[in-house]
Amino acid sequence: ETTLKAVSAFPSNLAFAQSFQGFVDLVNERGKGVVQIQMMGGPEVFPPNQQIDAVSRGIVDMQYGPATYSIGSLPEAYAFVGGTVDPVETRKNGGLDVMREAMLEKLGVYLLGRPDSDIRFYIYTTGEPKRTGDGGVDLSGMQLRALPIYNKFFESLGAVPISVPVADVYTGLERNTFDGLGFPMIGIRDLSWDKFLKYRIDPGFFQGDLSIVLNPEAWEGLAPEAQELLTQAAADWEVQSGEHFTGLAKETEAEIAKAGVETVQLEGEAAEKFLDAAYETSWQALKESGSPYYDRLRETFYDR
Amino acid sequence: MSWQAAALLLGGGVIFLMALGTPVVIAFLTVNLIGAVVFMGGLGGIDQLIANATSSITSFALVPVPLFILMGELLFHTGMAVRVFDALDKILGAIRARLAYLTVIGGTIFATLSGSSIANTAMLGSTLMPDMEKRGYSKSLIMGPIIATGSIAMIIPPSSLAVLLGSLAKIDVGALLLAGVVPGIILSLMYLAVIRLHVWIDPEAAPPVSPVSVPTREKALALLRDVAPMGLVIFAVIGLIILGVASPTESAAFGVLAVAVLALIYGKLRWKAVEKALWGTLSVSVMMLVIILASATFSQLLAFSGASAGLVAWMAGFELGPHATLLAMLAVLILLGMFMDQLSIMMLTLPIFMPLIGMQGIDPLQFGIIMLLALELSLATPPFGLLLFVMLGVAPKGTSIWEVVRACLPYLACTLILILVLIWLPGLIIWQ
Amino acid sequence: MMAILGKLYSGLIHVLAVLAVISILVATGLILGDVTMRYLGLGSIRASSTLIEYALLFSTMLGAPWLMRRRGHITVTSLVEQLPPAGRKAAGALALGISTVTLLILGWRSAMVGYDKFLRGGADIRSIAVPEWIAYGILATGFVLMGTECLRLILQRRFEPHGSVAA
Ligand code: NA
Ligand code: NA
Secondary structure: OEEEEEEEOOOOOOHHHHHHHHHHHHHHHHOOOOEEEEEEEOOOOOOHHHHHHHHHOOOOOEEEEEHHHHOOOOHHHHHHHOOOOOHHHHHHOOHHHHHHHHHHHHHOOEEEEOOOOOOOEEEEEOOOOEEOOOOOEEOOOOEEEOOHHHHHHHHHOOOEEEOOOHHHHHHHHHOOOOOEEEEEOOOOOOOOHHHOOOEEEEEEEOOOOEEEEEOHHHHHOOOHHHHHHHHHHHHHHHHHHHHHHHHHHHHHHHHHHHOOOEEEEOOHHHHHHHHHHHHHHHHHHHHHOOOOOHHHHHHHHOOO | OOHHHHHHHHHHHHHHHHHOOOOHHHHHHHHHHHHHHHHHHHHHHHHHHHHHHHHHOOOHHHOHHHHHHHHHHHHHHOOHHHHHHHHHHHHOOOOOOHHHHHHHHHHHHHHOOOOOHHHHHHHHHHHHHHHHHHOOOOHHHHHHHHHHHHHHHHOOOOOHHHHHHHHHHOOOHHHHHHHOHHHHHHHHHHHHHHHHHHHHHOHHHOOOOOOOOOOHHHHHHHHHHHHHHHHHHHHHHHHHHHOOOOOHHHHHHHHHHHHHHHHHHOOOOOHHHHHHHHHHHHHHHHHHHHHHHHHHHHHHHHHHOOHHHHHHHHHHOOOOOHHHHHHHHHHHHHHHHOOOOHHHHHHHHHHHHHHHHHHHOOOHHHHHHHHHHHHHHHOOOOOOOHHHHHHHHHOOOOOOHHHHHHHHHHHHHHHHHHHHHHHHOHHHOOOO | OHHHHHHHHHHHHHHHHHHHHHHHHHHHHHHHHHHHHHHOOOOOOOOHHHHHHHHHHHHHHHHHHHHHHOOOOOOOOOOHHHOOHHHHHHHHHHHHHHHHHHHHHHHHHHHHHHHHHHHHOOEEEOOOEEEOHHHHHHHHHHHHHHHHHHHHHHHOOOOOOOOOOOO
16 A cells, blocks of 8 residues: 655645545545555645645655646646636546646646636626626726736736735725735635625636646556556546536525625627637737647647 | 654754754754755755745735834934934823833734734834833833734734634634724733833833923924824825725835935935944844744644644544633644744644534634634744744844743733633623 | 955855845835835836845845844854853854754755756746746855855854844
8 A cells, every 4th residue: 555645735624625635535435455645734834836846856745736836837737727628528638648748847747637627717896897888898997916827818808917915815805905806716705805896707717727746756656556546536536526616616606696796797799708818818828938738738628 | 753753853953953052043944954854855855945945935925024124223213213202201201101001002003904913013113112222111111012012913903814814714704803803902901001010010110200291382392393294104104004005015115215204304314324224124124034934944844744733633632621622722822833833823723623613612703813812922932933033133232032021921911811711701802 | 365255255245235235125116116006097017026025035035144244143042151161162163063054055955956947947927927046046145155154153263152132
């Protein structure tokens, strides 16, 4: 029996960390006598953006977290957020293999799977967004808290992306220091931001970028039986966690609607235009990085 | 390695090296180095340690530390602080220990706007310490109130730490923030009482009451000429936050600007004074931030080695009633607080504490406030207490860490008493 | 020759400290500019938050060797002061020896990891992208010079424990 040490990019109480714990439990149950996973902790043991390095150095064997944290070394992570094809399909069409190759080359880690991908990101605002003549939104003059991966998209809508530390967001919204933010549906209530956010722009954009990676030597050192077990567990978990998060997102959507967050619904062509802008900024960024994987990733991850 | 052995190696190592006279930052770095080799393995472990360190202080939340220190140093070296305190002395001349009371009142007001205890203490310390010392206040009557009041910033809303605690523990953030108001005010009142008691026991601790009463006209003039213009500084720091123009983190920069502008108007912005202020700022902020850098990685190592998780799990293994559970948690928090930073403590303990809270039927809000207060204590407990280090940075040469700790003790006791009241009679303090 | 080298070395420590002060001032200026622009609706200085975050690391690590020279790092000296003079000297020598070794190892590894990052060309993506090697380079500079400052004290046989803080 081999024991793999694992870390997660999220504190263990949060929804995403619990999803990973679900995967760990699944492996530990199926893998008795073959392979086990030992959770070492979350951001309290390694800063999230240093965890991938800890895996490639072999200090821990496995990590779960957003691939875009490594976007400075792995521009290919844009294919995760800009992708539209689900994990089951990317296992079949070879997309996962392309990404695996890229992550091994750029980060020195082995990509096992990408659970929790069925996540949409939304723009939430404190004031009502202006509408354009063709039914779209015009966010000019709005300052939105953004992660680097949204910057270009927000700018294309006229908004000014600003960076605000997580801990300062609550007070910033309370005092109107900025006008809104981009965030997934899952977890928006964890920090009680929904108290100040009055509007949510629908449709949601992007896709989850969470991945489970292993140290390549640790992976190679596993018995074939253990490798198979992990691969199967990852594939199964991609489906199970996907369903779980889809359900959770629906629940949250209903909850925040009930709490008074109004939905700004974009329809038909305006919605398509909005989404095009979102997805295209990701692929554009990947293309500009000069990645040799661009064509293969675009083919296997994107089907809009 | 068992968790006890790991804890002994890491915690004991730091204490031993500090006692040997190794600078605090290097004591942490040395133990980090040994710990990285032992627990993470060889050179790779050391490399990881360094990688972790690159993320430790490149954080926007720490910006107010150097900026508030710069503001205080400028106030002091340009002589602006003296004018204000002279005026206040004139106006409040009949009250013994007036500046100590003002520290608590002013600090509490600022706590309703700033969410960072470290920034708050840095501001109060660098502004008040040098001048109060010159006026003949005893060190303990200066440092105790500054640290105590500075640390209230994380109890009274806004508080970044309460927001993170709420989200990690799944406690309603708004309710938790609101629940901090009453304990914060009670603490502040207790601090005022402690000062009163202090000067009653030891009248020498504060300069004497001014023998002649100053005519009202002169008081009004002093207020207008020397205190009122300081409104510009207060507006720059506090007003811009209230107006939503600047975040509490950013407002420190406007405080610096306002002091510089005022000094210019008063004709006190001499190069000599500015130079002294700049070097003083560098010295204090480097000694703080370099310790934060080293101790953040130390906390991570403590978590990775299993030492702290072992302690928490060990405590959770006892089957205790609600009161005893809260007491045991308090003990664990105090113990971890001696060595770890607040955020790491929260991430480490909450996954184990929260189910226990649920099982015992303890009100999560009650627990949340107790946890916040316990974390507040950790800022001032040796050997690793950031507020102690802030104070040492601005205190006159030769001030020892024990002097600072002794000065804080009565105020720490207030917090401890409040926690005990919260454990047994939460209804007195949490109003829902 | 040695005297010139010594002067150059001291000059370096001082110049880095000046740079550290400048980076604090730049951070202040960037915040002022950024908030003002935001208030006037002129947008935001994209680079400012990243530059400010790095200014913290920059000023800390470049100021640390200077603070070491002024022996201003917080030190607990009350326990060693209880020792007889010979014991005090021995404790001071041990503390300085340990410090030198720790700092030089950390400086060496920071430089090696930084070099590796430089060759790989990765970036730390914040509001703007910063080459990853920069943070390691700053750490390496700070650690190595702090180490050489300790070494200097050993060579000058100044073993008396001493800090801004006597405890
Ligand atoms: Na506060
Ligand atoms: Na402490």
